[in-house]
Amino acid sequence: MKQSGVTPWWKALRIRPEILDASGSIADVQMSLYHAVYGTEDQRPQYADASYYGEITHPTGALTDLLARIAIRLGGGDEHTKSPALLRLDQGMGGGKSHACIGAYHLAKAPLKLGKTDVGKAVLEHAETILGRPLPKNLENPHVVVLPCDNMTPGATVEEHDGPAKSLYERFLWRLFDGDYSRYITYREHFSNVSKISEAIRSLDKPVLIIVDEIMNYFGNGLDGVGDEALTAQDQAFMRALLDAVTKTPRTAMLAVMIASDKDSISLSPEGERRRLDLERLLDRNGKPVGVHENDDFAAILRRRIFAQPPAKEVVDATVREYNEAMSNGPWKTKVYDALHAPWTANFGEEVSRTYPFHPQLMHMAEHEWANRTGFQKVRSTIKVFAATVFALQQRGKTGAWAPLLIGPGDLPLSSTQVRESIIGSGLISDTKTQNNYRSLAQNDIVGVKETSGTARLLDTNRGADEDVLWHRSNPRAAERAATAIFLTSIVSGRSQGRRGATDAEVKAATAVPDPAYMFADADAVIKDVTDPETGLVSIETTPGPKGQQARYFLSTSQTLVMLQRAMRDTITDAERDTVIADFTERLTETGPFDRKQFVRASAEGQAPREVLASAGIDDARLSRLVVLDPAQFTLRNGADRATRDAVQAAVGLGAEKLPTRWASSAVFAVANTQQRHAARRLATAYLAAERVLGVQETQDDDDMKSKAVAERNEAKRSLETTIKRAFQHVLFLAQPDDDAPRAIDEVTFDDKTETALNGAIVWKALVEKGKAFDQGTFTAKALLHNLRETDYGRPLDELRDSFWNTPRLPLLHGGQNDLRQALFEAVQAGLLRIVDGEGEEVAVTGVSEINLSSQRLRLGKPLPPSPHDDEPSSGGTESTPESEPSPEGKGERRGGQGRGGEDEAPPAPQEKQIAFSVTQSMLNNTGNSEALSQLFRQLYDVIDRGDVSFLQGSIQMVVSSQVADGLAERIRELGSPVHVRDM
Structure with missing residues (x-):
């Protein structure tokens, strides 16, 4: 077939004149918000006109949604809260951030003009769909404040834009008030006052859009170069306050551009890096990250940008x-x-x-x-x-x-x-x-x-x-x-x-x-x-x-x-990177005392965290589970962990969207730290790259290169494993300190670099310190009685067994059912408990294996009440019945009952009593407290030294001087107990 039979594209399509004039070069493909807002004469690009911008802009789904959210915030009246106040563009270079900022500027500055273009119509239609009613076409005449940080030098202002302003806050005010000096002076001193900044914005009595472009160009190395500590501190304080003020001010929207740290190649000083982390936390806390384009938008964007129709x-x-x-x-x-x-x-x-x-x-x-x-x-x-x-x-x-x-x-x-x-x-x-x-x-x-x-x-x-x-x-x-x-x-x-x-x-x-x-x-x-x-x-x-x-x-x-x-x-995708982290995490997890380890992978289909946990099958009966959550979807800290916390809360049966669960008490969740995940992702990319280098022909054909590549791959693997272990700092579990306290999520955080939530033994030790678990060999008959309640007597053994896996107030058992069976046997042998059948008749127990924890017929019974004949000699000889151990209620009952004195004789005094107390005291400049507490601990020492304590459970947290901390920590370790020491 000949091509002459079809109209070729170069005749069917008309290339935009600006591209023809530039011989195929698009001079303004790298759009500039600064030039669009402040450009004059030959520096004013065509896209500074809202109509031309709309003509070359394809209304992609992401861009349309972004601008619609801003439109609702500005023109939605009392319903402005249906859209977030702070939106953040965090894509890498060339991802359309400046294009979006200019679109937002035109939307607020020239809403009627933009509204006649395809993208403007799409934005208003989408906003109407969200709001349920049309917006006013002029969006109530918003005011726009533009801070193009990529064209602003700290401490060096441009008079025509900044007037007398010096700091970033003062520049903001000058633009907010359009150069009204008296109003500028009124608010100039309040650079860190959230309420005053909000008041200044509200004083315009109209919607306000704030666009801050390329924040790190100013707050990164830019502030380092100014050499003015006071100005640096003021600028940082202002940006923190502004991010808070925007969220509290009605009819106010802010669009911030700050490339995510894992996509930004800029090299920062230590102080610049600290400022970046600080801003990222604030943006994560107050704002919503948004995209501008998806990869599948390319074709439509290209056609609109290159061709006129x-x-x-x-x-x-x-x-x-x-x-x-x-x-x-x-x-x-x-x-x-x-x-x-x-x-x-x-x-x-x-x-x-x-x-x-x-x-x-x-x-x-x-x-x-x-x-x-x-x-x-x-x-x-x-x-x-x-x-x-x-x-x-x-x-x-x-x-x-x-x-x-x-x-x-x-x-x-x-x-x-x-x-x-x-x-x-x-x-x-x-x-x-x-x-x-x-x-x-x-x-x-x-x-x-x-x-x-x-x-x-x-x-x-x-x-x-x-x-x-x-x-x-x-x-x-x-x-x-x-x-x-x-x-x-x-x-x-x-x-x-x-x-x-x-x-x-x-x-x-x-x-x-x-x-x-x-x-x-x-x-x-x-x-x-x-x-x-x-x-x-x-x-x-x-x-x-x-x-x-x-x-x-x-x-x-x-x-x-x-x-x-x-x-x-550069070839490694985010999905490949996260998959290798998941694979390593699953392999590095050690069960320890837990009955089972389970790794919950992130959703590949975009499921929310709650739905992922709902379908993960973590609610296993009578098994202690270490549930490790994939860091690709679940992390804690850094101000971006609400979805993870809500999902775990739902998984253990708490919250408004709780999931049906029976065995939540015995599920313990290991979760990675958000900041540490960043480091793991960088190392995962390096490891995958090292793996792929080993497969290319140049490496295979060069023995020296291959040897070096193997060594670097192995080192990358070791570093990745170490970092993944370190990333898992957090443990979440369902807790209930006592019967009267509500059920809630409790948390353990490992600050020691040698500890990780991927090690079941380390996690179990931490749970022991929290009172959530028993250590090996500590669940004795005494410990069992300590944890029993009046309602536990008469319960079937299978219900008693299950309660240690589904009742949050009961600690987890190191040896599982074997520990419970052994403790019951010891208690029965000591006369502290009885095993009875459905009719209340005592069942003889001569061995641990005879205690059937699965039985619904066998029940837990109290010791028999005292009998008047128990202290009399038996007909078979002169030996008396040995005394029983104290009852679980602490009443000191004996099997011998009242003895020879008959019913008028008072029962003997109890042999043991339980003491529970808590202490929270400030020792600074309080000699009375210090002396009283010293006497208490000396008496406690004497009691322990004499052997009068048969069971001890608890934790102590105190702040001591640095000179004695190491010695105390070493003595605690000698007891075999873990200890955490950190600087205050």
Whole structure:
């Protein structure tokens, strides 16, 4: 089929004039909020106009939702609370943050103008859906305060914007009051007063939008350079107060831009890093992180940004028909498109409608491979590459030269300096040396700037002289297209599962054209030419496919180990990183005294934490469980742990959304620390990168490099294991100190770096200190009686057994049912308890194994009441019955009852009494308290020393001088008890 039968895209679509004027370059693709708000004359970009902004902006779901939330906050009147006050954009570079800020600015500054555009209409419609009523079209005339921190120098103000202001707070006030000096002076001294800042905002009597762009440009190294400690302290205090004030002020919205620490490559001083952590905590506490674009938005964003109008449906349909015939028949289908296993091949028509004029194969690469790389600036980089490409190809088409009907991964013209530099500088290649190597490789091994050189280009031009090649006219750049596709996959070093380069099917698909003259065998011949060791590409490496799999092709620049590792790190997705942390966590967990360990993985389908725990099956009967929660979804601290706490609370049967549970008391949850998770994620990425480096050909072929790679992988593994253990600092469990206290979640935090919640033995020791568990060998008959209540007598043994796993006031048993059975046997043998049947008749127990804890017939009974005959000699001899142990009620009853004195004789005095007390005293400057407490402990020492204490359970927490702390701690450790010491 001839391409002349279809209107080509370069005739069907009109490229925006600003792109044509700049020869394919989009000068303002990196939007600037500062220039949009404050730009004058030639520094004022087109997007500073709300109408033009709306014209080039595709209303993606995320952007529409963000602006709708702001619109509700500003124009929603009394219902402004249906939207959060503080929204944070935390994406990496090139993720659309500035674009969103400018959209928010236009929304508040020119709502009527923006409301006439597609994006403005979508925002107002979405806001109406959320609110249940339309918003006023002018949003009640909001006032906008813009603090573009990437264009503000601490201590050095610009008079036309800042007037007399010096500090960031003063700049804020000057903008808030539009230069009203008297009002500015009224509030100038209150930089850290939340209520005064809120009052200043409310004094305008209109909605207020505050946009703070690139906060860390000011609060990072910027404040270090000013050298003014007072100004630094004031600016920090103001930002803390502002973040609090915004949430307390009606009809006020704030949009803050601060890249998340794990996505920000900026190097900060220790003080700058401290300020970043402080701001992140405040933003996490007060604000809601929001996105701007998803990867699947790329196609629509590109079309809107590059072309002035969408394509006609009939043109797209005709293009699809051209390709469909070739794709659905013969070896092209079975050996190429089916072998790709790509989703776009099954829905080709729909995908072309979405991506036109770009081939779905190229768009899939951009959305699912490029966008996941750390250095790639997502929307910004993609627009640059694709705009330069369509301009270069349109110029070819207009001059009658060949251009593809759909722009695929082989069609990015590397002969164009604009295209080549856009690709190399996009962030897909992170290392400068590698960038230079690939720049040279593109010009020499693929195609030169003048298109008269380059190995692949020469293969095509030489083929053109062969009159037997019938398909050359419809596919004159087949070798160049194959080489370009390999180039694009090679610069994304490790692709899916760390593999390098392109598969045979991917390269063949990149050379395809809708012309039956270009057959599968022809594509095979083109690839053979490109990979020929004598005449093909010098830099190409071919890896044969093992066990019938496809061969792979890669353009090598002989990278060093360091370069390989850096490149591999960029290939690792968040999901892969979190999965390896989960795998390590599950493997590192040790059961210890717990009956079972259980790892609860994060949801891959986006389930909320509560639903994840609901379906995890953690409510096991009569088993103590150490439940380890996947840190990908569950963490504590850093102001972002509400979802985790609520989920655990529901899982143990507490709260408004509690889950049905019976055995919550015996489930103990190990949870990672949010801040420590950041460190684990960094190390997980390093470990995966080290693993992948070991699999690449350069490493396998170089023994020295391989040895170093193995050593670094092993070190990365050790560091990751240590960090994961350290990350699990927290333990949550259901507690109830006594019968009258409410059930609640209690918590243990391990501050010692040698302790981890992944070690069941360490967790159990901590629970012992909390009174939630018994240590090994401590659950005796005495301990059993101490924990029994009056209602426990007469209960079936199976209910008594179950209570130690489902009743929060009862501690967990180190030996489980064996401990309970042994304690019952000891109590029965000592006469402290009886085992009776359903009729109350005593059942003889001569061995531990005879106590059937599963029995519903056998019950727990008190010792028999005293009998007047118990003290008289038996008919068989002169020996008297031995005295019994004291009863569980502490009344000192004996089996001998009242003795020879008959009923008038008073019962003997109790042998033991239980004492429980708590002490909370301040010892500072209080000699009376000190003396009284000293006497108490001296008396307690004497009682213990004489052996008058038979059971002791409790914990002591005190603050002592540093000089005596270590000695006390060592003495406690000698007792075999864990001790925690920390600086005050």
